[in-house]
Amino acid sequence: MNKLLQLLGTNSQFSTAEIAAMLGEPEDYIAAQIKEYEKEGIIKGYQAVVNWEQLDDNRHVEALIELKVTPKKERGFDEMAEMCMAFEEVESVYLMAGVYDFALIVKGETMQDIAMFVAKKLSTIDGVLSTGTHFILRCYKDRGMKLFSFEDSADERSLIL
Amino acid sequence: MINYDKYLNSSIRSVSPSGIRKFFDIANEMDDVISLSIGEPDFQTPWHIRDEGIRSLIKGKTWYSPNRGFADLLNEISKYYERRFGISYSPSKQTIVTVGGSEAIDLAFRVMVEPGDEVIIPQPSFVCYEPLAVMAGGKPVIINTKDEDNFRLKAADLEAAITPKTKLLVLPFPNNPTGAIMEKRDLEEIAGVVKKHDLIVLSDEIYSELTYGGRDHVSIASIDGMYERTIVINGFSKSYAMTGWRLGYALGPTEIISQMTKLHQYGIMSAPTTAQYAAIEALKNGSRDVRKMRDEYDMRRRLVVDSFNDMGLSCFEPLGAFYVFPCIKSTGLSSEEFCTRLIMEKHVAVVPGTAFGKCGDGFVRVSYSYSLKHLKIALERIREFTEELKNEGNG
Numbered sequence: 001m002n003k004l005l006q007l008l009g010t011n012s013q014f015s016t017a018e019i020a021a022m023l024g025e026p027e028d029y030i031a032a033q034i035k036e037y038e039k040e041g042i043i044k045g046y047q048a049v050v051n052w053e054q055l056d057d058n059r060h061v062e063a064l065i066e067l068k069v070t071p072k073k074e075r076g077f078d079e080m081a082e083m084c085m086a087f088e089e090v091e092s093v094y095l096m097a098g099v100y101d102f103a104l105i106v107k108g109e110t111m112q113d114i115a116m117f118v119a120k121k122l123s124t125i126d127g128v129l130s131t132g133t134h135f136i137l138r139c140y141k142d143r144g145m146k147l148f149s150f151e152d153s154a155d156e157r158s159l160i161l
Numbered sequence: 162m163i164n165y166d167k168y169l170n171s172s173i174r175s176v177s178p179s180g181i182r183k184f185f186d187i188a189n190e191m192d193d194v195i196s197l198s199i200g201e202p203d204f205q206t207p208w209h210i211r212d213e214g215i216r217s218l219i220k221g222k223t224w225y226s227p228n229r230g231f232a233d234l235l236n237e238i239s240k241y242y243e244r245r246f247g248i249s250y251s252p253s254k255q256t257i258v259t260v261g262g263s264e265a266i267d268l269a270f271r272v273m274v275e276p277g278d279e280v281i282i283p284q285p286s287f288v289c290y291e292p293l294a295v296m297a298g299g300k301p302v303i304i305n306t307k308d309e310d311n312f313r314l315k316a317a318d319l320e321a322a323i324t325p326k327t328k329l330l331v332l333p334f335p336n337n338p339t340g341a342i343m344e345k346r347d348l349e350e351i352a353g354v355v356k357k358h359d360l361i362v363l364s365d366e367i368y369s370e371l372t373y374g375g376r377d378h379v380s381i382a383s384i385d386g387m388y389e390r391t392i393v394i395n396g397f398s399k400s401y402a403m404t405g406w407r408l409g410y411a412l413g414p415t416e417i418i419s420q421m422t423k424l425h426q427y428g429i430m431s432a433p434t435t436a437q438y439a440a441i442e443a444l445k446n447g448s449r450d451v452r453k454m455r456d457e458y459d460m461r462r463r464l465v466v467d468s469f470n471d472m473g474l475s476c477f478e479p480l481g482a483f484y485v486f487p488c489i490k491s492t493g494l495s496s497e498e499f500c501t502r503l504i505m506e507k508h509v510a511v512v513p514g515t516a517f518g519k520c521g522d523g524f525v526r527v528s529y530s531y532s533l534k535h536l537k538i539a540l541e542r543i544r545e546f547t548e549e550l551k552n553e554g555n556g
Contacts, residue, residue, distance in 0.1 A: 021464050021466075155203075
C-alpha cells in the first residue's frame with residue numbers, strides 16, 4: 001500500500017477516516033495498516049516541519065559534516081555509523097558514494113557548539129580520517145515543504161465565466 | 162448623447178452575463194475567504210511543457226502559425242486520439258487547432274446553425290453553450306438531466322426533445338458542473354436516436370483525461386455510425402493544466418472542419434504560436450503528468466464526496482472532471498440562498514447549481530481543484546454551516 005505511505009509522508013494531519021475516504025478503503029483496514037507499519041518500524045514517527053528561522057529568538061544552527069573514515073574489518077561502515085548516531089547533536093547520518101564516506105547533519109544552538117562538537121567529539125573518534133564542516137545558512141525547502149516563497153503565493157486564478 | 166442601443170445587436174444584448182461571477186465578486190471583497198468555486202486546475206503546467214514554450218521563444222519562433230495549426234501539432238493530436246480513444250482523424254483535413262476549446266465550440270455553432278435551427282443542450286452544463294447557440298442564431302432546447310440518472314443524458318429524454326427543426330446535440334461529458342460521465346452503453350443508446358433523426362453531435366470532451374474509478378472516457382465518435390456525424394472538441398487546458406495558454410482543437414468530418422477553418426482564418430487567423438510548441442511536448446511526453454494529476458484529483462474527489470455525504474448533503478459519485486455536485490435540498494434552502502449564506506456566514510465560496518441551468522436548483526457546484534489542506538479547511542467550515550442550519554431547524 002504505497003499510496004498510504006505516500007499520503008502520510010506528505011501530510012500526517014489527516015484523520016484515519018479522511019485517509020480511508022481518499023484511498024477508497026474501509027476505515028478499520030487503514031487503521032490496521034497504519035498500526036502494522038508502526039509496529040514493523042516502517043513508519044518510524046511523525047514530525048512537524050519547522051521553519052526555525054521564523055522564530056524571534058531562534059537558536060538553531062545546522063551544519064553538514066563530511067566524514068572520511070577507515071572502514072572496520074568486521075563491520076565495515078556500520079560501526080562508525082553507530083558511533084555517529086549515538087550523539088544527540090547528530091540529526092541525520094548518511095553513507096555516501098563519492099569522495100567522502102559519511103554525511104552528517106549536526107545541530108546546535110550556536111556555530112560554536114557545532115565547531116566544538118566536531119573538534120572534540122567527532123574528529124577524535126578512532127578511524128575518522130578527516131572532517132569537512134559546511135554550515136547551513138538557510139533552509140529553503142525541507143521534506144518537500146517550501147519554507148520560503150518569493151512570490152505572492154495567493155491563488156491567482158480568477159473566475160472567468 | 163448617443164443611444165448605443167440602436168447600434169448594438171439585439172440578440173447579443175439579450176444574452177445575460179454568466180451567473181458564476183456574483184459569488185466570486187463577493188468573495189473578492191472579503192478577507193479569509195476559502196473558495197471552492199474555480200473551474201481550472203490548481204496545478205501549474207508541468208515544467209518540461211513550459212520549458213518547450215520558453216525554448217521556442219529563445220529560438221525566436223514568434224510568427225503566426227499556419228491557420229489550422231503547426232503540422233507537428235496536428236499530427237500529435239491525431240496520434241493522441243487514435244492512441245487514447247481509438248479514433249483516427251486526418252491531421253491535414255480533419256483537425257483544427259483553436260484558441261481554447263471555447264473557440265472551437267463557437268466555430269462549430271456558427272458554421273452549422275441557421276436561424277430557427279434547434280440546438281439541444283443537456284443541463285446542468287457549462288455556461289457557454291446556450292449563449293453561443295443563441296448568438297449563432299439558433300434556438301436552444303434544454304434537456305434537464307437528473308440526479309437519479311447520475312446526471313447522464315437518457316435516450317428517451319433526447320427523443321422527446323427532438324423536433325423537425327433539431328439540427329445539433331451538444332454532448333458535454335465528462336460534465337461540468339455535475340462530474341457525470343457517459344459510458345459506452347449510454348452513448349450507444351444516444352447514438353441510436355441521433356442516427357434515427359439525422360442529427361450532428363458536438364461532443365465537448367475537454368475533461369476526457371479526468372475520469373475516475375477505472376472508467377476511461379469513451380468518445381461518441383467511436384460508436385458505430387457516429388464518426389461521420391460528430392465534431393469532437395478537446396484541448397490542453399484541463400488535461401495538462403494549460404488554461405492560460407489558450408489552446409484547444411476540433412476533430413470531425415472534413416467538410417465541417419474546413420468551414421470552421423475558414424471562419425477561424427478570418428476571425429482569429431491562428432492559435433498562439435508559443436502555446437502550440439508547448440502543446441507538442443505535452444502530447445509527446447506528458448502522459449505521466451496527466452496520470453499524476455488525475456491520481457491527485459481522485460484522492461481529493463473521494464475526500465470531498467465522502468465529507469458531503471457524511472454531512473447529510475447527498476452527493477452522487479461523480480466519475481469525471483473536478484467537481485462534485487451535492488444536493489442541498491435537505492437544508493430547505495434554494496441554491497442561491499445556500500451559497501449566499503455560506504459565503505456570508507462561513508466565508509466559503511461555492512457556485513449555485515442554477516448558474517448551469519434552471520434545473521441546477523437544489524444543488525451547488527464544488528470544485529476540488531484545490532490542495533488537500535485547503536479542501537480540509539473548507540469542508541470543516543461547510544460542516545459547521547450545515548450543523549447550524551440543522552439546529553436552526555430544530556430550534
